[in-house]
Amino acid sequence: xxxxxxxxxxxxxxxxxxxxxxxxxxxxxxxxxxxxxxxxxxxxxxxxxxxxxxxxxxxxxxxxxxxxxxxxxxxxxxxxxxxxxxxxxxxxxxxxxxxxxxxxxxxxxxxxxxxxxxxxxxxxxxxxxxxxxxxxxxxxxxxxxxxxxxxxxxxxxxxxxxxxxxxxxxxxxxxxxxxxxxxxxxxxxxxxxxxxxxxxxxxxxxxxxxxxxxxxxxxxxxxxxxxxxxxxxxxxxxxxxxxxxxxxxxxxxxxxxxxxxxxxxxxxxxxxxxxxxxxxxxxxxxxxxxxxxxxxxxxxxxx
Numbered sequence: 247x248x249x250x251x252x253x254x255x256x257x258x259x260x261x262x263x264x265x266x267x268x269x270x271x272x273x274x275x276x277x278x279x280x281x282x283x284x285x286x287x288x289x290x291x292x293x294x295x296x297x298x299x300x301x302x303x304x305x306x307x308x309x310x311x312x313x314x315x316x317x318x319x320x321x322x323x324x325x326x327x328x329x330x331x332x333x334x335x336x337x338x339x340x341x342x343x344x345x346x347x348x349x350x351x352x353x354x355x356x357x358x359x360x361x362x363x364x365x366x367x368x369x370x371x372x373x374x375x376x377x378x379x380x381x382x383x384x385x386x387x388x389x390x391x392x393x394x395x396x397x398x399x400x401x402x403x404x405x406x407x408x409x410x411x412x413x414x415x416x417x418x419x420x421x422x423x424x425x426x427x428x429x430x431x432x433x434x435x436x437x438x439x440x441x442x443x444x445x446x447x448x449x450x451x452x453x454x455x456x457x458x459x460x461x462x463x464x465x466x467x468x469x470x471x472x473x474x475x476x477x478x479x480x481x482x483x484x485x486x487x488x489x490x491x492x493x494x495x496x497x498x499x500x501x502x503x504x505x506x507x508x509x510x511x512x513x514x515x516x517x518x519x520x521x522x523x524x525x526x527x528x529x530x531x532x533x534x535x536x537x538x539x540x541x542x543x544x545x546x547x548x549x
Contacts, residue, residue, distance in 0.1 A: 252543060259490025260538050263499050266484035271506030273476050275513075282465035283453035284336060287472060288329075289446050290465075294473020295481070296439035299432065302478075308432045317428060324421050324434075325441030331414035334407050342404025345392035350408030352385055352504065355497035357416030362493050365420050373540045374494045377533040381501040384529030388504055390522040419488070419497050426489035435482050492544045495537045501530040 277287055299308070312321065331351075338347035356378055359370040425434050454461070488496045505527040508519040519527075 255490050256543050259487045260495070260499070262483045262487030263491065263496045264487075264502055264534065266480040266487060267500055267502040268506045269480035270476055270484070271503045272510040273472065274507050275510035276468050276472055276476070278511075280462075280465045280468040282461060282469075283450070283457075283459065285446055285450040286454045286459075286461070286465070287469055288332070289443060289450040290469025291472035291477050292439045292443045292446065294470050295477035296436060296443060298474055298478040299436045299439065299482070303432045303436070306430075306432065308430070308436045310433075311429065312433065312437060314428070317425075320421060320425055320428075321434075321437050321441065324418065324425060325438055325445060327414050327418035327421060328438065329442055329445045331411050331418060334411035334414060338404050338407035338411055340404075341401050341407060343392070343399045345389040346400055347404065347408045347411070348504070349385060349389055350405070351412045351415060352501065353382075353409070353412040354416040354419070355381070355494075355500055357413050358419055358497040359494050361416060362420055362423075366423060366493065368492065368544070370494045371540075371542055373536055374498060377498055377536040380536070381498060381530050381533035384526040384533065385501060385504060387522050387526030387529065388508070390526075391520055416497070419493055422485065423488055423493040423496075426485065431482060431486045431489060435478075435485050439477070492541065495541050498537050499534050502534060505530050 277284060280287060282290075312318065335347060335351050338350065359374050359378060363369050422434070453459070484496075508517070508523050508527075511517040512519060
């Protein structure tokens with residue numbers, strides 16, 4: 247691959263990851279906009295995305311080649327880590343403050359920076375650690391309004407659950423990076439939607455049908471938007487971007503998600519961002535720029 251081709255591939259990779267995170271930042275506001283249980287919204291999201299991707303890419307036989315040695319176990323691990331991290335995060339919210347749980351979840355890029363060299367045999371550059379410090383400072387600034395002016399509920403169990411969610415999300419990203427070296431993007435994403443649907447289905451049925459909850463038109467609309475825009479589109483973009491750049495870089499760009507979330511909260515819920523949120527967002531953008539400008543391409547990194 248020529249230098250120009252490598253640069254284009256890397257540039258597209260960063261663009262795909264960044265835009266996908268900016269889109270996925272709408273998930274929180276969309277969930278708040280609906281009233282259905284989170285498990286149903288997750289189920290609707292995965293079913294819708296699976297149907298859309300299955301129809302659009304049917305001619306490319308997206309599920310072909312999944313039985314290759316080592317792939318079934320990796321795919322199952324991917325799905326278990328994805329849904330497990332999300333459920334741990336929801337449980338953490340019940341046992342500690344939302345802002346605390348969110349901060350612990352977004353420690354995931356730090357775990358990625360530490361673990362990836364051991365599992366993927368690719369070192370983490372010093373600029374990544376520097377960017378992570380800045381990004382964590384930006385995230386803390388965004389969460390300041392939620393942590394001040396009230397008693398913060400912090401429990402040992404909540405801290406354990408939140409930390410576990412962050413660690414699980416980190417390992418999930420590393421497994422995804424490994425899978426992008428073995429499978430096409432569409433094969434990975436479609437398989438994940440199918441496996442996640444199977445895993446989350448019992449809980450979704452229990453929290454909706456079992457609890458006697460009656461779905462509204464808004465619930466169904468949110469489920470469709472989550473599935474088509476935030477999953478079929480954004481998640482496919484993210485997976486393709488992860489295949490092109492180092493996982494330490496893609497995970498650091500993940501802090502763009504909480505940056506865009508207040509914008510969607512303003513549009514959908516009428517919540518205006520404050521000064522702390524704007525300052526934190528600026529720090530996170532700086533951190534992302536550092537990784538993109540000064541980070542080394544994966545192809546030239548030593549093993």
